[in-house]
Amino acid sequence: MTKQLKEILQTNEYNIVPRPLSSLIRLIHIEHNYNCIPPDNQPGIQSKRTLRQLVSSLHAEKNLGPLDFADLKEHVLRADVILRRLRRFLASKRRFIDFRPMSVLQEAIVQHLAAEMRCTTRFYDVQDGRRYLVAYRPGIGPNSFELRARQGDLSGDLNQTRMCLRKKKLKSHKKTQLDLRQMAEHSRRLGRKILEKFSAKYKAVRRNEET
Incomplete structure (x- = not known):
């Protein structure tokens, strides 16, 4: 029995400083090698x-x-x-x-x-x-x-990915330019039709005024 265990037993015997029972049980386990590892050795x-x-x-x-x-x-x-x-x-x-x-x-x-x-x-x-x-x-x-x-x-894969992205971007850019040209063409046609209708109505109004 070690000095530490004797002190704990004496302390519990005279009830000077109460000590938790779990601490005493743990120390007994350590003393008797019951597969208990102290925290300092973990x-x-x-x-x-x-x-x-x-x-x-x-x-x-x-x-x-x-x-x-x-x-x-x-x-x-x-x-x-x-x-x-x-x-x-x-x-x-x-x-x-x-x-x-x-x-x-x-x-x-x-x-x-x-x-x-x-x-x-x-x-x-x-x-x-x-x-x-x-x-x-x-x-x-x-x-x-x-x-x-x-x-x-991954340099080769990255270069290939960049090339694919550039191709997609170029296709998207071309498609956008084509869409813009088509929109401009449609706008010109629509403007021409509106102008023709307005001119026809204006001429009809002038004829009515002259008569």
């Missing part, structure tokens, strides 16, 4: 302290030079934001989540946290030479069309 990030340890270990692993307290605090805050984004992502129905181009340390943080949540990650290149990271849900990866779209292999 996989995943549980507190800011562990985030600080994660940032420090990854920074040392990447050999990024000295890390002062201000930079460490900033990286811990960013790691907390990344962790919250990943948790919201897993709580949603989305297939993947994109992370904009980041520093080497932030990429390592995203990869580590995503791996703890059993998410797969993949890097994709950007046209300016940088790269961005995408995290996928557990058991889900990119399909072939998504890979082609993200890797920029």
Whole structure:
């Protein structure tokens, strides 16, 4: 029996500070190894302290030079934001989540946290030479069309699509011009008919006046 369990039993015996029974049962289970894992030993990030340890270990692993307290605090805050984004992502129905181009340390943080949540990650290149990271849900990866779209292999398809759109636009433009010409022709014919009718009526009125 450990010192912590003795203190709890003594506390409950003398009724100095009442302690919830569930806490005592949990500690007994831990003492007797009843397949109970303490929260501190569970996989995943549980507190800011562990985030600080994660940032420090990854920074040392990447050999990024000295890390002062201000930079460490900033990286811990960013790691907390990344962790919250990943948790919201897993709580949603989305297939993947994109992370904009980041520093080497932030990429390592995203990869580590995503791996703890059993998410797969993949890097994709950007046209300016940088790269961005995408995290996928557990058991889900990119399909072939998504890979082609993200890797920029759809240039031929895009050119073909642009040509089709240009042809459709040209046909539509020609049809519009034809419709406008037909409307103008109809307008001239209609104007001529109205003028002829008006002239005929005007001549008839003049004849009546003369007679």
